[in-house]
Amino acid sequence: MTTTISGTDGITWPDGTGPSDGADVENIQGDEYAFVSRATVASTLSQVFTGLTTAGDYKFILRSITHETDNGSIYLRVSIDGGSTYEAGASDYLEDGSSTAQQIIFNQIGSTAGEGADAEIVLPDVTNATVFQRILAAYGGRTNATPGAYNANPHGVYVAGTDAVNAVQFISPSGDWSGVIEAWVRAAQ
């Protein structure tokens, strides 16, 4: 059976208010990810997401990411102070056994629309301050040189401490970039 919701049908959120006040996200139940926000990145050096307060898993979907120059990179860093600073110590992260100052999301992405790269990144159980924060990523799309072959690791761990993560940063080390990032959340069961 197909149910069609039209623009005039009322949708009642759990707390009876609008879809973007945060309380709705906290009230989400079930196994599905719920859409939280979409940010259009237009020629900026970094895009950050603050307010990761829901106990559960956050997923960030990066779509059609291009850099202003060929062979650009995009890193991910986490914040444990609400986004005031982002962890960037030389050994704050562990990528495939190597200590790094960031989780590399993309390397060698291109500069034209046809070279747009995509990724899906999950930060599980972000508010759990008793475990090292894991960063799980899957990649797709096309690099500047070779389709689907990113010089990046599909998983990493923030190892500087067992802290709750409450903000994340996607940042280019050199030059601006563009694309779309969606944030989704799934509350802990």
Added chain:
Amino acid sequence: MTITKGVTNLITGKTVVVPLDSDDLTQHAIDKALFDANLYKGKREADYAPLADQQDMQYWDSVHGTRIWLDHIAAVKAKHPKPD
């Protein structure tokens, strides 16, 4: 030109674009220096032939006494030199 960042608050759903603050600029300078120093590696990786093709080059170089593989590697290294 002002370097900017987008900030999305997942509680309010609002996004604003603001200039980098001093801490951001300090970290950016560190990131850029490291990235620029290692950029040649990515460019070389992009230009190297697939490993299977390189193994084929090495095989025929052994058979014929040629240096196709060596010349290929040398050409890529020369095209993207390591910074001093």
